[in-house]
Amino acid sequence: MIITIDGPAGSGKSTVAKLLAERLKVRFLDTGAMYRAVALAVLQSDAEESDVGAVAAIARDADISFDNETITLNGQGVAAEIRTPHVTAISSVVAANPDVRTRLVELQRAVGHQGSLVTEGRDQGSVVFPDAEFKFFVTASVDSRARRRHRELIAGGSRLTLATVRTQLQQRDARDESREHAPMKPADDAVTLDTSDMSIVQVVDSVASIVEE
Numbered sequence: 001m002i003i004t005i006d007g008p009a010g011s012g013k014s015t016v017a018k019l020l021a022e023r024l025k026v027r028f029l030d031t032g033a034m035y036r037a038v039a040l041a042v043l044q045s046d047a048e049e050s051d052v053g054a055v056a057a058i059a060r061d062a063d064i065s066f067d068n069e070t071i072t073l074n075g076q077g078v079a080a081e082i083r084t085p086h087v088t089a090i091s092s093v094v095a096a097n098p099d100v101r102t103r104l105v106e107l108q109r110a111v112g113h114q115g116s117l118v119t120e121g122r123d124q125g126s127v128v129f130p131d132a133e134f135k136f137f138v139t140a141s142v143d144s145r146a147r148r149r150h151r152e153l154i155a156g157g158s159r160l161t162l163a164t165v166r167t168q169l170q171q172r173d174a175r176d177e178s179r180e181h182a183p184m185k186p187a188d189d190a191v192t193l194d195t196s197d198m199s200i201v202q203v204v205d206s207v208a209s210i211v212e213e
């Protein structure tokens with residue numbers, strides 16, 4: 001069984017996907033972490049993120065694996081390194097590169113072939129797993145997403161202001177929604193949930209109730 005949970009940054013989709021996977025005792029895949037790992041590999045190289053050919057080659061050669069909580073790049077755990085604001089900004093640039101997407105979609109489908117999965121991202125229901133049994137698109141107002149993301153960043157020691165976080169979030173949304181290849185959008189058969197006024201527990205309960213029915 002494949003369950004896809006797509007949506008924009010700060011919508012709560014990661015937490016919901018992780019908790020749902022635990023509840024259903026199936027694996028969890030964070031596909032954003034994979035795009036972030038490519039962005040980190042680009043930053044570690046001499047290449048510019050705008051150099052389409054160089055970025056494609058980096059993605060092709062990178063050894064990226066994701067196993068529940070653990071993301072590795074060329075054998076190194078990079079869970080913290082992929083969450084910096086710089087990697088975050090570059091991740092949506094490299095995600096617009098069609099060769100990067102082809103490579104990561106291949107890896108994501110390989111994980112899907114190994115058995116039941118809750119997978120989250122931007123295109124999991126629309127492109128990667130069109131035949132998934134359950135598809136959700138989790139969204140929220142830009143203000144509530146910015147507030148959530150700001151709280152997380154402050155808790156992690158960042159000093160970015162709420163206004164900056166909001167602007168960066170909107171820039172990333174715009175890039176993710178307007179790219180030519182697999183733009184962020186709900187699959188035609190996805191259930192859309194607006195979580196602006198919902199707690200994470202409420203969201204997990206409503207998603208789980210649809211799946212468990």
Ligand code: DC
Binds near residue numbers: 009120121124172
């Ligand atoms: O979900 P996230 O913030 O970790 O994702 C980082 C970036 O990766 C995001 O800006 C868009 C991109 N992404 C994507 O294009 N497709 C996915 N399936 C997951 C993430």
